[in-house]
Amino acid sequence: MLPFARVSLIGMGLIGASLARAIRLRMPTVRLTVHDADPAVCARVTALALADDVTDTAAAAVIDADLVILCVPVRAMGGIAAAIAPELSAGCIVSDVGSVKAAVLADLRAALPAQVHIVPAHPVAGTEQSGPDAGFATLFDGRWCILTPDDDTDAGAVVQVAAFWEGLGARTQVMTPVHHDLVLAVTSHLPHLIAYTIVGTASDLEDVTRSEVIKYSAGGFRDFTRIAASDPTMWRDVFLSNKDAVLEVLQRFSEDLSALQRAIRWGDGETLHALFTRTRAVRRTIVDAGQDTAAADFGRASS
Numbered sequence: 001m002l003p004f005a006r007v008s009l010i011g012m013g014l015i016g017a018s019l020a021r022a023i024r025l026r027m028p029t030v031r032l033t034v035h036d037a038d039p040a041v042c043a044r045v046t047a048l049a050l051a052d053d054v055t056d057t058a059a060a061a062v063i064d065a066d067l068v069i070l071c072v073p074v075r076a077m078g079g080i081a082a083a084i085a086p087e088l089s090a091g092c093i094v095s096d097v098g099s100v101k102a103a104v105l106a107d108l109r110a111a112l113p114a115q116v117h118i119v120p121a122h123p124v125a126g127t128e129q130s131g132p133d134a135g136f137a138t139l140f141d142g143r144w145c146i147l148t149p150d151d152d153t154d155a156g157a158v159v160q161v162a163a164f165w166e167g168l169g170a171r172t173q174v175m176t177p178v179h180h181d182l183v184l185a186v187t188s189h190l191p192h193l194i195a196y197t198i199v200g201t202a203s204d205l206e207d208v209t210r211s212e213v214i215k216y217s218a219g220g221f222r223d224f225t226r227i228a229a230s231d232p233t234m235w236r237d238v239f240l241s242n243k244d245a246v247l248e249v250l251q252r253f254s255e256d257l258s259a260l261q262r263a264i265r266w267g268d269g270e271t272l273h274a275l276f277t278r279t280r281a282v283r284r285t286i287v288d289a290g291q292d293t294a295a296a297d298f299g300r301a302s303s
Contacts, residue, residue, distance in 0.1 A: 002027055002167070003160040004066040004093075010058050010080055011071035012036040012045050013231070014126060015097045017135025019069065020050040022168045025137040035061035036132075044132045059087045067093050067164065069121075074098040075237040078107030090115040093157050097123055099184055101148040101177035103241040109152075117157035120148045120177065122184070123170060128229040141169035148177040185245035190253060192235055193246070195227035 007023060007030050009016045016034070023030050034051040035058045036042050042054050055061040062068045062084045070077055077096060088094070094116055098104045101120050108118050125143040127134065145165040149158050162172040175183070202213050202221065213221075239246055263271040 002030060003163040004030060006031045006033070006065050006067075008032075008061045008065040008068045009034045009051070009071055010036075010061060010068065010084070012041050012050070012132045012135075013071060013130045013234075014134045015123065015139075016069075016071035017045070017050060017132040018125075018137065018139040019071065019097075019135075019168070020045075021135050021137035022140060024050070026168050033061045033065065041132055048132060050132065050135075058083050062092070063087050064089060065092055067095065067161070070094070070096040070098075073234045073237040074100045074104050074241045077104050078111050081108050081111035085112050085116075088113065088116050091117070093117045093119055093161060095119045095121045095161055097121060099188060099238055100241040101146075101180045105148065105150060105177050117154045119153060119157050119161040121161060121165065122146045122148070122180065123165065124184075124188075125170075126230075128226050130231045138169070140165070143170050145170040145172050146180055147172060147174045148180045149174065150177065181242050181245045182248070185242060185249040189238055189242060189246050190249050192227055192230065193239065193250070194253075195224040196235075198224050199228040 009019055009032070012020070012034055016036070020032060020034060023032055031053075032051045033053040033055060034042075034045060035055045036045065037058075042056075045051060046054050053061075058080055065088075068084065068088070070080055072080055074096075077098065081094070084094075094108060094112060095118075096104055096108070098120070099122055101122060105118065105120050108120070112118060123140055123143060123145040125139050127139075147158055147161060147165075149155075158174065162174075165172050198221070205213075260272075260275070262268070
């Protein structure tokens with residue numbers, strides 16, 4: 001039995017469009033209603049037949065919905081929640097897909113009525129692409145979706161949201177919002193910050209032309225450019241909304257980077273080799289856990 005009969009998605013970027021496609025594939029009897037603030041995106045969603053209904057406003061999209069999922073940048077969550085609040089049915093579950101959870105939960109609690117259940121969620125999946133054409137139904141297959149309820153969250157609603165994500169092929173894990181934000185600061189937010197910095201530094205080097213950066217991009221730099229191509233609005237909001245955890249992890253990273261700098265300056269090969277050996281083992285663990293492929297060049301097709 002499906003956990004929800006009527007689902008509404010607000011925001012039809014990569015995650016929203018992938019959710020729509022996955023629901024169409026895995027839960028074809030669900031009545032799906034969507035809204036996006038961009039009329040051009042709504043027109044494209046209609047052309048792609050990603051939903052049963054596409055509405056002009058977010059409030060209209062949530063009427064009679066059992067589950068509403070906000071797929072918008074994290075700093076836009078509170079405003080969207082306030083806009084849809086008058087039209088939400090009692091007992092409706094409101095969730096999201098943001099990669100910051102403590103700030104989002106606080107915003108949703110402040111904007112939504114008490115008779116609505118709030119179950120924040122974060123599917124740890126994505127690409128650097130955006131827009132409704134970038135979505136695909138298998139994006140969540142085998143990926144983790146982290147649910148971050150607090151003490152006031154209805155336990156039954158958490159079970160329903162977990163069943164929903166598992167029905168789309170994901171695996172679910174429950175943790176506190178604060179712990180989630182620290183974990184993601186390490187595994188996602190800091191790597192993105194580093195990627196943005198490295199690509200920006202390369203483009204600013206006076207002694208290396210931009211054409212040389214592009215022409216001679218080795219695999220490592222190329223992979224950083226993929227990460228650095230991610231949606232700028234989304235990532236601006238992530239860093240501002242999760243600044244405490246990001247700054248904590250960034251401080252630790254800065255200290256470790258300084259130690260590495262000293263090892264290179266002093267010719268301390270033993271320290272370098274020990275670090276590289278330890279980090280290589282982490283990579284093997286990630287592959288063994290099924291979170292990436294061991295294929296050469298990350299499974300890219302040969303050019």
